[in-house]
Amino acid sequence: xxxxxxxxxxxxxxxxxxxxxxxxxxxxxxxxxxxxxxxxxxxxxxxxxxxxxxxxxxxxxxxxxxxxxxxxxxxxxxxxxxxxxxxxxxxxxxxxxxxxxxxxxxxxxxxxxxxxxxxxxxxxxxxxxxx
Numbered sequence: 001x002x003x004x005x006x007x008x009x010x011x012x013x014x015x016x017x018x019x020x021x022x023x024x025x026x027x028x029x030x031x032x033x034x035x036x037x038x039x040x041x042x043x044x045x046x047x048x049x050x051x052x053x054x055x056x057x058x059x060x061x062x063x064x065x066x067x068x069x070x071x072x073x074x075x076x077x078x079x080x081x082x083x084x085x086x087x088x089x090x091x092x093x094x095x096x097x098x099x100x101x102x103x104x105x106x107x108x109x110x111x112x113x114x115x116x117x118x119x120x121x122x123x124x125x126x127x128x129x130x131x
Contacts, residue, residue, distance in 0.1 A: 008047055009042045009047065010041060010043070010044075010046040010047050010088075011041045011042065011044070011045035011047075012037065012038035012039060012040065012041030012042035012045075013038065013042060015037075015038065016034070016038050019034075046088040047088060048086060048087055048088050050086065050112065051082070051112060051116060055082060055085075056113065056116070058078055059078075059082065059109060059113050060113075062075055062078060062079075063110070063113075076093055076095075076102075077093060079102070079105050079106065079109065080092070080093050080105075082109050083105055083108065086109070086112055087108060087109070087112065089108075091105070
């Protein structure tokens with residue numbers, strides 16, 4: 001049975017794994033300083049990730065909203081959250097940002113969404129599984 005891999009949040013998780021594999025962690029032991037450095041590196045150098053199922057559904061609702069020319073407050077929060085969580089961007093809610101900024105941010109999330117959508121379509125069913 002295959003082990004489930006822990007998703008790495010950032011560089012700190014990678015460094016921690018390297019110290020574990022090379023035996024350094026056994027020599028040093030579990031120290032609070034190491035854990036703090038791991039968290040700090042994760043915050044400084046986070047990894048990008050795909051949209052999860054609920055985020056994908058939220059994004060589909062957003063891109064299919066009736067009024068494409070207006071962004072509601074809840075939608076701005078969704079955009080900022082996805083930029084932070086999925087694209088590892090350091091952004092804050094901006095109520096004075098111009099239209100071009102919001103369009104740029106929306107396009108960045110759309111690229112992730114479309115890439116994932118394309119991957120799902122291109123996955124082929126193995127020959128031994130009949131439809």
